[in-house]
Amino acid sequence: VTHPARGLAAAEEPRLDLERAVFFSDAVFAIAITLLIIEVRLPTLPSSATDADVRRALAQVMPQILAFALSFVTIGVYWVAHWRRFRYIVRADVRLVSLNLVLLGLVAFIPFPTAMIGQHGDLPTVTIVYAVTLAAAGIAGPLVWLYAWQAGLVVPGVTARFAWFTALRGVAFPTVMLASIALLTIEGPYPVESWWVLILPLQFLINRALRTPEPEPHEA
Amino acid sequence: VTHPARGLAAAEEPRLDLERAVFFSDAVFAIAITLLIIEVRLPTLPSSATDADVRRALAQVMPQILAFALSFVTIGVYWVAHWRRFRYIVRADVRLVSLNLVLLGLVAFIPFPTAMIGQHGDLPTVTIVYAVTLAAAGIAGPLVWLYAWQAGLVVPGVTARFAWFTALRGVAFPTVMLASIALLTIEGPYPVESWWVLILPLQFLINRALRTPEPEPHEA
Amino acid sequence: VTHPARGLAAAEEPRLDLERAVFFSDAVFAIAITLLIIEVRLPTLPSSATDADVRRALAQVMPQILAFALSFVTIGVYWVAHWRRFRYIVRADVRLVSLNLVLLGLVAFIPFPTAMIGQHGDLPTVTIVYAVTLAAAGIAGPLVWLYAWQAGLVVPGVTARFAWFTALRGVAFPTVMLASIALLTIEGPYPVESWWVLILPLQFLINRALRTPEPEPHEA
Amino acid sequence: VTHPARGLAAAEEPRLDLERAVFFSDAVFAIAITLLIIEVRLPTLPSSATDADVRRALAQVMPQILAFALSFVTIGVYWVAHWRRFRYIVRADVRLVSLNLVLLGLVAFIPFPTAMIGQHGDLPTVTIVYAVTLAAAGIAGPLVWLYAWQAGLVVPGVTARFAWFTALRGVAFPTVMLASIALLTIEGPYPVESWWVLILPLQFLINRALRTPEPEPHEA
Numbered sequence: 001v002t003h004p005a006r007g008l009a010a011a012e013e014p015r016l017d018l019e020r021a022v023f024f025s026d027a028v029f030a031i032a033i034t035l036l037i038i039e040v041r042l043p044t045l046p047s048s049a050t051d052a053d054v055r056r057a058l059a060q061v062m063p064q065i066l067a068f069a070l071s072f073v074t075i076g077v078y079w080v081a082h083w084r085r086f087r088y089i090v091r092a093d094v095r096l097v098s099l100n101l102v103l104l105g106l107v108a109f110i111p112f113p114t115a116m117i118g119q120h121g122d123l124p125t126v127t128i129v130y131a132v133t134l135a136a137a138g139i140a141g142p143l144v145w146l147y148a149w150q151a152g153l154v155v156p157g158v159t160a161r162f163a164w165f166t167a168l169r170g171v172a173f174p175t176v177m178l179a180s181i182a183l184l185t186i187e188g189p190y191p192v193e194s195w196w197v198l199i200l201p202l203q204f205l206i207n208r209a210l211r212t213p214e215p216e217p218h219e220a
Numbered sequence: 221v222t223h224p225a226r227g228l229a230a231a232e233e234p235r236l237d238l239e240r241a242v243f244f245s246d247a248v249f250a251i252a253i254t255l256l257i258i259e260v261r262l263p264t265l266p267s268s269a270t271d272a273d274v275r276r277a278l279a280q281v282m283p284q285i286l287a288f289a290l291s292f293v294t295i296g297v298y299w300v301a302h303w304r305r306f307r308y309i310v311r312a313d314v315r316l317v318s319l320n321l322v323l324l325g326l327v328a329f330i331p332f333p334t335a336m337i338g339q340h341g342d343l344p345t346v347t348i349v350y351a352v353t354l355a356a357a358g359i360a361g362p363l364v365w366l367y368a369w370q371a372g373l374v375v376p377g378v379t380a381r382f383a384w385f386t387a388l389r390g391v392a393f394p395t396v397m398l399a400s401i402a403l404l405t406i407e408g409p410y411p412v413e414s415w416w417v418l419i420l421p422l423q424f425l426i427n428r429a430l431r432t433p434e435p436e437p438h439e440a
Numbered sequence: 441v442t443h444p445a446r447g448l449a450a451a452e453e454p455r456l457d458l459e460r461a462v463f464f465s466d467a468v469f470a471i472a473i474t475l476l477i478i479e480v481r482l483p484t485l486p487s488s489a490t491d492a493d494v495r496r497a498l499a500q501v502m503p504q505i506l507a508f509a510l511s512f513v514t515i516g517v518y519w520v521a522h523w524r525r526f527r528y529i530v531r532a533d534v535r536l537v538s539l540n541l542v543l544l545g546l547v548a549f550i551p552f553p554t555a556m557i558g559q560h561g562d563l564p565t566v567t568i569v570y571a572v573t574l575a576a577a578g579i580a581g582p583l584v585w586l587y588a589w590q591a592g593l594v595v596p597g598v599t600a601r602f603a604w605f606t607a608l609r610g611v612a613f614p615t616v617m618l619a620s621i622a623l624l625t626i627e628g629p630y631p632v633e634s635w636w637v638l639i640l641p642l643q644f645l646i647n648r649a650l651r652t653p654e655p656e657p658h659e660a
Numbered sequence: 661v662t663h664p665a666r667g668l669a670a671a672e673e674p675r676l677d678l679e680r681a682v683f684f685s686d687a688v689f690a691i692a693i694t695l696l697i698i699e700v701r702l703p704t705l706p707s708s709a710t711d712a713d714v715r716r717a718l719a720q721v722m723p724q725i726l727a728f729a730l731s732f733v734t735i736g737v738y739w740v741a742h743w744r745r746f747r748y749i750v751r752a753d754v755r756l757v758s759l760n761l762v763l764l765g766l767v768a769f770i771p772f773p774t775a776m777i778g779q780h781g782d783l784p785t786v787t788i789v790y791a792v793t794l795a796a797a798g799i800a801g802p803l804v805w806l807y808a809w810q811a812g813l814v815v816p817g818v819t820a821r822f823a824w825f826t827a828l829r830g831v832a833f834p835t836v837m838l839a840s841i842a843l844l845t846i847e848g849p850y851p852v853e854s855w856w857v858l859i860l861p862l863q864f865l866i867n868r869a870l871r872t873p874e875p876e877p878h879e880a
Binding site: 248321339343 | 462463466467469470471473474475476477478480481482485487489490491494495498505508509512513516519520523524526527
């Protein structure tokens with residue numbers, strides 16, 4: 001008995017199926033990225049608060065705003081990676097959808113450690129929970145892609161080399177995040193967190209280094 | 221007077237209508253599954269909190285994180301079932317959309333008992349409310365499908381046997397959930413909740429047992 | 441200078457434009473309908489709470505659950521009406537999109553009076569704010585449709601009679617809501633709110649009475 | 661090595677890619693615009709509250725409702741502008757998607773200053789934060805468009821004149837917002853905020869003044 005998603009003869013149908021899975025992913029990414037802001041909240045001030053009170057309160061929530069920005073960039077980069085990879089995926093099976101759900105669960109979890117680090121970014125445990133969550137989501141993405149590739153759900157032109165390069169492209173975030181945890185015993189949380197700004201230039205260097213001929217997406 | 225969704229001759233149009241209903245469902249599933257996280261919240265700690273305080277607070281919210289994970293998996297599995305079934309549905313009528321709305325209402329309600337069980341999972345009433353809500357959503361899904369089948373909104377190749385098999389495939393969650401309520405009088409809430417991990421292997425066995433030739437989705 | 445959305449010769453393009461507006465509407469409807477649940481919240485109980493405490497707390501939030509259900513049904517019905525009407529709309533212009541935004545603003549506002557009526561449903565002012573908001577959203581929907589019809593954005597087969605019938609189909613909710621406000625001076629809020637269950641049978645009767653030959657959606 | 665999104669020969673594929681980016685944008689806009697309402701909250705009243713209490717509480721949240729309305733209109737207008745501009749964009753590259761993410765981050769941030777101005781609209785700092793956020797999002801939109809145009813991601817018929825006109829069309833909001841900050845030293849926050857109602861008529865005048873022959877969207 002062949003799985004219907006595999007046995008399909010019609011050209012258009014698998015795309016529709018895939019589209020729904022892609023759409024659901026986009027929605028979860030979009031909601032998680034937008035929900036981050038509801039954890040950024042000014043402490044309740046009396047209605048008689050002065051401008052100086054509000055400026056002080058704003059200074060207090062500044063770490064939360066930075067945490068919002070960092071998580072926004074991270075989820076955004078993960079979404080762009082998802083978008084790049086799914087251009088080469090042409091079919092979905094239940095296993096791909098399930099693996100993708102694990103990725104989405106990790107992405108949906110990100111607002112929780114983001115709220116934590118916005119309020120207690122000076123504590124090692126908080127730094128670890130944040131770094132591990134973001135690293136886990138950053139590792140799940142390439143795994144979904146590698147499964148799709150080895151299960152033959154991608155366009156014919158995808159070589160092993162291209163598949164692995166595409167997977168490795170996403171490792172900048174998890175690598176820096178996990179490495180920073182190792183540093184935590186030597187330095188305090190704040191120096192470690194400031195390390196994280198290295199992610200973007202590292203990602204940029206990886207992108208340069210991994211430049212390789214790419215197959216045509218969706219058509220081969 | 222024929223209903224326009226039924227009397228249509230053009231091939232493309234009913235798909236568009238159906239797509240909008242499917243899209244709306246995906247959005248509600250995605251929002252409900254992502255909103256779960258905003259109920260997971262660290263108790264407010266003073267800004268002078270130590271690392272030990274945060275670890276204690278994390279241990280305290282662990283039941284809420286488990287509740288998040290369980291509800292995420294449940295809504296995820298229900299969404300995958302929705303995705304599988306709607307591959308065989310080719311038309312929508314107002315009744316299908318209304319029945320589907322009942323399903324969505326139950327799904328949208330899930331964050332409420334999830335928040336409850338995360339905080340008071342040791343109380344029988346909370347266990348019952350959680351189990352009944354998830355079971356109700358798990359029963360509504362197959363009912364939507366059976367309606368679509370008997371109303372002739374599916375691809376021609378769907379046999380009665382396949383329709384019932386597809387419906388029964390989704391009963392693992394509601395069955396275990398409802399059976400666990402019966403056990404509640406014998407055992408306490410925590411043993412009953414640990415029972416729920418049986419859902420995934422049971423679902424796996426059902427999937428194996430119900431393997432049957434399937435019609436081509438969307439094309440017959 | 442003709443507006444590009446009107447001057448288009450290509451058959452496929454206006455659909456895409458329209459789809460994005462429809463999609464945005466679906467997303468706002470879906471978010472508003474799913475956000476309703478975050479206002480349903482058990483009062484904070486000590487971790488030593490007994491089962492009796494939780495049952496009492498559940499009884500206390502029952503009006504909030506009913507308010508969730510009523511608003512869910514209302515937004516759901518409004519969405520189905522939107523879905524029915526937009527099947528006959530084939531083009532979008534900036535004015536249609538702007539009018540539609542007013543409708544979406546009213547729908548997005550619904551969680552606020554829903555939270556109010558869930559907590560203070562015994563007070564006339566709360567009943568009025570809830571009824572007026574839902575009525576306003578219920579009137580905006582038909583107005584968007586009537587604009588689309590008179591601006592020639594619908595399929596050719598739509599007659600004046602059908603346009604008005606389709607508009608009137610949606611008046612059950614606003615009519616009952618506004619009429620109930622008038623009753624508020626005679627009876628208290630609770631009898632008036634129980635009146636609202638009349639909406640669904642009234643809608644059913646209207647649907648029966650307004651049955652009329654319908655043009656083919658999207659194709660004429 | 662050419663970027664796959666540029667080297668594509670197949671006509672359909674780039675559209676799909678673009679659609680996913682557009683879809684993600686729509687979702688973030690829709691979530692941000694709908695989340696605004698959860699910051700509008702009646703102060704907690706005792707269950708014995710009278711109708712007069714509720715009316716007083718409603719009067720108290722009126723500034724929050726106005727802030728909801730203003731931000732809703734702003735995000736709505738920004739979304740319409742996004743919709744207008746992306747009708748002329750036919751391809752997406754990673755840079756366009758990244759720039760668009762910056763725009764989305766600013767839009768997703770809007771609920772935070774909206775909550776602030778709803779509670780402390782009488783303080784200059786709050787007025788400035790609100791005005792700067794909305795102006796930044798209002799400037800990012802045209803920048804995304806100008807990038808798309810100069811990178812050749814738009815339909816062939818788009819002239820430099822049309823590209824600049826389309827960009828300038830969106831400056832009414834940021835201009836009034838930033839100009840109002842300059843006025844803040846002369847007048848207090850409330851007069852400045854009442855200034856903001858000038859945005860809509862100004863936008864209307866700009867629309868009139870910038871009327872110019874437009875290329876066919878998606879087809880040239």
